[in-house]
Amino acid sequence: MATIIDGKKISGDIKNELKDKVAKLNEKNITITLCVIQVGNDSASSIYVRNKKKACEEIGIRSISYELPEETSQEELINLIQELNQRPDINGILVQLPLPKHIDEDTIIKTISPEKDVDGFHPLNVGKLSLGQKGLVSCTPAGVIQLLKRYNIPIEGKECVIVGRSNIVGKPMSMLMLKENATVTICHSKTKNLAEVTKRADILIVAMGKPKFITGEYVKEGAVVIDVGIHRNENNKICGDVDFDDVVDKVSAITPVPGGVGPMTIAMLMHNCVETAMN
């Protein structure tokens, strides 16, 4: 029987640990404030932003939010971020992605002060990660590492295959697995014979953005499968990039969607917020 990796439970554990840390900081009169900026009103984004604010409340982090209209100009957004960068009472700044088409995401990300970049998206933090230096790490990949560690799944020396090469998940994920001494392969849309490669994986991490794409034929018997995908259909039902039912009897462990990697992203965001206040 496969272990169903309970991201909701682990994220709860992490949030409890953070709650104690925040309480200790509060005793020293240090408060933590996260600022979340959303431009436009994409419904999925609104759900995530709500979840982030709820997590802040749970562990004692103050959250403030800006809900800006879709028409907000790039310049206006940059001005707001620069103002928030200067404010000593704000520790973390998160600009919810995706942004409207007229705003360049790379420009916005590099405007956020690297010390307040709780998403870990700033080029300086990405660079530090690839150099093995301390910095803020992208929340979703960091959450995946926590899941593996807290389930005592060995990483060192294992074959890890990552499907997807995004700046937010695939690339930082590969750096983190490399740091844990896995042998890492990154696959993407131009990879030939994908199933042949994914079948080598002891640990298969899927972040390709295609609903239920990974079926049993892509997975080695006994592998650990981590599903980073999240898709919502017309009936608001959620699924991942992995065809869970087709794969579950073959694997030794697997993350469900929902209740797997998603809640971990939020827990690690909270972790990063606490990090910014410790410096």
Ligand SMILES: Nc1nc(=O)c2c([nH]1)NC[C@@H]1CN(c3ccc(C(=O)N[C@@H](CCC(=O)O)C(=O)O)cc3)C=[N+]21
């Ligand atoms: N600047 C920025 N930082 C992000 O971290 C960021 C972003 N933009 N844009 C969108 C993605 C997506 N993301 C998720 C967060 C939580 C869940 C989550 O809590 N998922 C629950 C289900 C929640 C639901 O009901 O949809 C679960 O999988 O169990 C999912 C996805 C953060 N993102």
